[in-house]
Amino acid sequence: MKREVTLEEYVKNLVESKKKTLWSALREVYEKSRSGELKLRDPEPPKTLVEYAFRLEYSLWFWTVVALAVLTLVVIYTTSILPQLLVLRYFLGTLYVLYLPGYVLVEALYPEERELKPLERVALSVGLSLAVVPLIGLVLNYTPWGIRLEPVTFSLALYTLGVSLIALKRKYSVFKSTSIVYSNLKRT
Numbered sequence: 001m002k003r004e005v006t007l008e009e010y011v012k013n014l015v016e017s018k019k020k021t022l023w024s025a026l027r028e029v030y031e032k033s034r035s036g037e038l039k040l041r042d043p044e045p046p047k048t049l050v051e052y053a054f055r056l057e058y059s060l061w062f063w064t065v066v067a068l069a070v071l072t073l074v075v076i077y078t079t080s081i082l083p084q085l086l087v088l089r090y091f092l093g094t095l096y097v098l099y100l101p102g103y104v105l106v107e108a109l110y111p112e113e114r115e116l117k118p119l120e121r122v123a124l125s126v127g128l129s130l131a132v133v134p135l136i137g138l139v140l141n142y143t144p145w146g147i148r149l150e151p152v153t154f155s156l157a158l159y160t161l162g163v164s165l166i167a168l169k170r171k172y173s174v175f176k177s178t179s180i181v182y183s184n185l186k187r188t
Helices: 007-017 022-035 050-055 058-079 085-097 100-109 118-143 147-176
Strands: none
Touching: 007 022, 007 085, 050 058, 050 147, 058 085, 058 100, 058 147, 085 100, 085 118, 100 118, 100 147, 118 147
16 A cells, blocks of 8 residues: 655655755645645644634635634724724725625635636626625615615625525535545554
């Protein structure tokens, strides 16, 4: 049986045997892993959805979305007290309305990283945001709350966080189906 090599050993071997710089060796590893020629496996993969959510190497995108949504809400409601935050409010508001709703939908629809290139993800995120946000506004128009700042911001937050939880679950399902779960063998 062939012994698996750690990433550190593999890179060290590339640097020593092929006389490459560390940067070019890391670049080669990245390109090989992106093309599927090299399979990188986590030695201790998460076993539950909660563990998956709290491991940043798997769910950093999720916590970034949550932080941006919460930060946007905080900045929106504190600009009346601190008008110096108005520029930050415009910037975060633009991200909040034109990018995040579409981004979480793209993450939910295409949970595998290799399904779309990064530029395609950005373009789809903006396009889907331009489709989803008016639909949320249309639904709000027929509710007793109407289209005002509070209902729009909170319904966008609810949508963004809800769909990001769905995306997290889908990404975990894909991870679970593609990773090989090794049973814990007793070492003697």
